Amino acid sequence: MIELPKGYRFSGVSAGIKTRAGAKDVSLIFSDKPCVAAGVYTTNQIVAAPVVLSRSRTPCDTMRGVVINSGNANACTGSRGQQDADEMTRLAANACGEATQSEQFLVMSTGVIGRFLPMEKIRSGIAAAAQSLGPSESAFLDSVDGIMTTDAGRKIASRNFQIPGGDYRLLGMCKGAGMIGPKMATMLAIVVTDAPLDPVDAQRALQAAANRSFNCISVEGHMSTNDSLVLLAARPSPATPALQGSDLCNFGGELTQLCIELAKKIPDDGEGATHLIEIHVRGANTDADADAIARSIALSNLVKTAITGGDPNWGRIVSAAGYAGVPIQPPRTALKLNQIPLFDRGEPLPFDAKQVSSSIRASKLTVIELDVGLGPGNATHWTTDLNTEYVRFNSEYTT
Amino acid sequence: MIELPKGYRFSGVSAGIKTRAGAKDVSLIFSDKPCVAAGVYTTNQIVAAPVVLSRSRTPCDTMRGVVINSGNANACTGSRGQQDADEMTRLAANACGEATQSEQFLVMSTGVIGRFLPMEKIRSGIAAAAQSLGPSESAFLDSVDGIMTTDAGRKIASRNFQIPGGDYRLLGMCKGAGMIGPKMATMLAIVVTDAPLDPVDAQRALQAAANRSFNCISVEGHMSTNDSLVLLAARPSPATPALQGSDLCNFGGELTQLCIELAKKIPDDGEGATHLIEIHVRGANTDADADAIARSIALSNLVKTAITGGDPNWGRIVSAAGYAGVPIQPPRTALKLNQIPLFDRGEPLPFDAKQVSSSIRASKLTVIELDVGLGPGNATHWTTDLNTEYVRFNSEYTT
Numbered sequence: 001m002i003e004l005p006k007g008y009r010f011s012g013v014s015a016g017i018k019t020r021a022g023a024k025d026v027s028l029i030f031s032d033k034p035c036v037a038a039g040v041y042t043t044n045q046i047v048a049a050p051v052v053l054s055r056s057r058t059p060c061d062t063m064r065g066v067v068i069n070s071g072n073a074n075a076c077t078g079s080r081g082q083q084d085a086d087e088m089t090r091l092a093a094n095a096c097g098e099a100t101q102s103e104q105f106l107v108m109s110t111g112v113i114g115r116f117l118p119m120e121k122i123r124s125g126i127a128a129a130a131q132s133l134g135p136s137e138s139a140f141l142d143s144v145d146g147i148m149t150t151d152a153g154r155k156i157a158s159r160n161f162q163i164p165g166g167d168y169r170l171l172g173m174c175k176g177a178g179m180i181g182p183k184m185a186t187m188l189a190i191v192v193t194d195a196p197l198d199p200v201d202a203q204r205a206l207q208a209a210a211n212r213s214f215n216c217i218s219v220e221g222h223m224s225t226n227d228s229l230v231l232l233a234a235r236p237s238p239a240t241p242a243l244q245g246s247d248l249c250n251f252g253g254e255l256t257q258l259c260i261e262l263a264k265k266i267p268d269d270g271e272g273a274t275h276l277i278e279i280h281v282r283g284a285n286t287d288a289d290a291d292a293i294a295r296s297i298a299l300s301n302l303v304k305t306a307i308t309g310g311d312p313n314w315g316r317i318v319s320a321a322g323y324a325g326v327p328i329q330p331p332r333t334a335l336k337l338n339q340i341p342l343f344d345r346g347e348p349l350p351f352d353a354k355q356v357s358s359s360i361r362a363s364k365l366t367v368i369e370l371d372v373g374l375g376p377g378n379a380t381h382w383t384t385d386l387n388t389e390y391v392r393f394n395s396e397y398t399t
Numbered sequence: 400m401i402e403l404p405k406g407y408r409f410s411g412v413s414a415g416i417k418t419r420a421g422a423k424d425v426s427l428i429f430s431d432k433p434c435v436a437a438g439v440y441t442t443n444q445i446v447a448a449p450v451v452l453s454r455s456r457t458p459c460d461t462m463r464g465v466v467i468n469s470g471n472a473n474a475c476t477g478s479r480g481q482q483d484a485d486e487m488t489r490l491a492a493n494a495c496g497e498a499t500q501s502e503q504f505l506v507m508s509t510g511v512i513g514r515f516l517p518m519e520k521i522r523s524g525i526a527a528a529a530q531s532l533g534p535s536e537s538a539f540l541d542s543v544d545g546i547m548t549t550d551a552g553r554k555i556a557s558r559n560f561q562i563p564g565g566d567y568r569l570l571g572m573c574k575g576a577g578m579i580g581p582k583m584a585t586m587l588a589i590v591v592t593d594a595p596l597d598p599v600d601a602q603r604a605l606q607a608a609a610n611r612s613f614n615c616i617s618v619e620g621h622m623s624t625n626d627s628l629v630l631l632a633a634r635p636s637p638a639t640p641a642l643q644g645s646d647l648c649n650f651g652g653e654l655t656q657l658c659i660e661l662a663k664k665i666p667d668d669g670e671g672a673t674h675l676i677e678i679h680v681r682g683a684n685t686d687a688d689a690d691a692i693a694r695s696i697a698l699s700n701l702v703k704t705a706i707t708g709g710d711p712n713w714g715r716i717v718s719a720a721g722y723a724g725v726p727i728q729p730p731r732t733a734l735k736l737n738q739i740p741l742f743d744r745g746e747p748l749p750f751d752a753k754q755v756s757s758s759i760r761a762s763k764l765t766v767i768e769l770d771v772g773l774g775p776g777n778a779t780h781w782t783t784d785l786n787t788e789y790v791r792f793n794s795e796y797t798t
Contacts, residue, residue: 044721045722047721225714308790315472
């Protein structure tokens with residue numbers, strides 16, 4: 001049983017955008033009152049129309065909701081795509097009534113790149129979604145279904161936390177299993193809370209949470225044109241003061257934990273994946289250096305295929321760290337795989353290859369720990385292995 | 400029939416380092432007189448012992464030869480690995496006689512990472528290789544066989560060219576099909592010429608050629624610990640002056656063409672590859688920007704799997720360009736796939752998907768042309784597609 005934050009209604013309907021009959025593909029998230037909104041978006045320079053629009057509207061404290069379609073990314077669609085994204089928010093505002101304005105909606109799209117949105121279907125879908133808005137768990141789950149594409153299942157997370165002065169709730173959903181294209185998923189995530197926040201604080205907390213969660217995951221490393229993470233924060237009453245100081249820090253910690261929980265679900269559901277690979281890098285000069293090293297390991301097809309095969313081929317991991325573009329010195333570097341030491345201070349260690357191989361095969365989770373022995377910087381990334389299913393899925397489809 | 404540059408002898412023998420019985424795994428290239436040597440090496444910070452040693456010995460004008468083993472990369476092997484690399488050059492100098500010194504040899508290794516070299520086998524292999532040195536085509540082909548690992552066939556190229564004052568020859572070999580690890584190949588390339596060169600000019604010409612050839616290819620983008628490209632230039636006689644001015648420019652052009660011809664053979668033989676993908680980027684602000692965009696496209700698994708499947712999924716190409724980290728503006732960008740326009744100035748173009756798909760399926764070579772419309776910068780990269788054979792090859796092996 002999911003406890004919904006107070007003040008929100010949800011819906012998800014089938015508008016016929018996805019080819020599979022009856023699949024939900026239009027979702028609405030609506031706040032009963034104007035709320036704070038923050039957003040973190042793709043840094044790709046080829047950016048989808050809905051991202052351009054939503055980015056221009058966050059952070060703010062007058063937001064009413066988010067309208068989302070799946071099955072079409074509205075990316076690489078030029079000025080017509082921009083008009084269509086704008087029209088989606090106008091349709092949502094009109095359908096939700098209460099004198100809401102189009103500027104009070106964010107918009108997200110996910111699916112095939114380079115095709116214009118089917119606006120007739122979008123129009124009737126948004127109307128139907130507005131009519132079925134509700135504050136129930138089933139309505140929330142409908143809205144989750146409406147943002148999914150190649151996802152094997154729903155990706156949701158929730159947290160309740162107490163701060164002197166109140167009990168608050170965080171509820172999040174995300175989608176994504178591969179990056180882009182026909183039948184592909186781009187990453188979208190929406191988190192709603194009833195904690196009282198100032199817009200600038202909300203934006204800072206969301207960026208910090210993203211840096212430790214959604215910015216630390218990969219499936220194949222192809223950056224999408226549509227990635228969007230938004231936070232809505234509906235203040236319980238106009239009189240409730242916004243969180244500050246240590247309360248705001250606590251909220252930030254809760255938000256980061258929730259985002260990590262959500263974000264890990266994406267590589268865990270990576271297309272074809274049989275392993276979730278968790279990469280801890282310690283001892284870098286800075287957190288940014290550790291992040292670069294973890295990313296380099298996470299994006300190596302040779303590291304990923306070694307894990308697929310249960311192969312304790314640690315040279316692939318160490319060499320991927322070596323080309324991350326940040327300082328690393330072999331004589332200070334140590335590597336463990338599933339807690340078994342393999343390489344220490346520039347020298348290979350004797351190890352039982354069968355034991356390491358068994359430990360990889362025995363668990364969905366593989367843990368890589370690399371200590372580069374230079375400083376206090378650390379980072380954790382999550383990725384998938386790479387197997388023939390991923391390749392088949394992404395190559396055996398023809399437009 | 401290969402025309403050998405004057406002044407060199409070659410050999411390749413089986414020393415039992417590779418597991419397959421009789422496979423050649425120790426090669427020698429020997430210059431009759433001290434010659435000019437230049438080298439370009441991996442920029443990975445995790446660098447194999449032979450690279451450390453060879454890098455310290457180029458450029459110079461006193462080199463006598465190169466000793467190479469395959470089947471073991473002598474990487475991540477600490478101080479013992481460094482001693483072993485040094486010992487290989489000492490063994491080569493002793494075995495080749497003529498009072499050559501160990502410092503007059505370069506050394507290369509390729510194969511599994513993290514294991515110590517079997518020095519007894521290396522010792523007898525080098526002795527046997529020195530005894531079978533010859534200036535014949537068959538001896539040259541033996542030396543090519545001795546550097547191969549997962550390569551499907553020999554990768555060689557030769558050019559003859561005239562410069563006022565002489566006829567000269569360039570002859571090159573390289574190896575590589577995947578990047579590192581057990582049963583994996585790391586990139587090695589050796590080019591020999593009888594053109595007279597100064598060491599500094601040789602080094603500059605080689606770096607320039609590498610930048611347009613070996614630095615523009617990828618299979619999966621995992622940078623090896625062992626990549627080495629060396630050029631030997633044996634002056635016909637002490638009296639022959641080194642090439643200068645336009646003659647040196649002409650030599651540089653010939654060397655670049657030879658290196659491109661050699662380099663393309665690596666992704667063309669990429670593990671499991673069914674397509675060679677040639678990526679032309681034009682209109683970037685600088686050549687370096689064009690290089691970054693071409694590299695980003697070449698390294699995208701989603702681009703690679705689309706080509707595998709004959710899928711005209713151009714959004715994957717454009718979006719990969721968008722996250723290369725250099726300026727690109729959709730309204731100025733245009734894309735062609737096998738000469739068919741798909742995207743122009745930010746808008747999708749109508750096209751016949753079946754026609755594009757057929758053009759991909761009909762040819763081993765797929766050509767991507769991206770014009771970003773900003774400036775004079777251009778670059779060309781070559782990569783493979785990504786198919787289930789690559790994944791199977793790299794995952795279904797266990798140490």
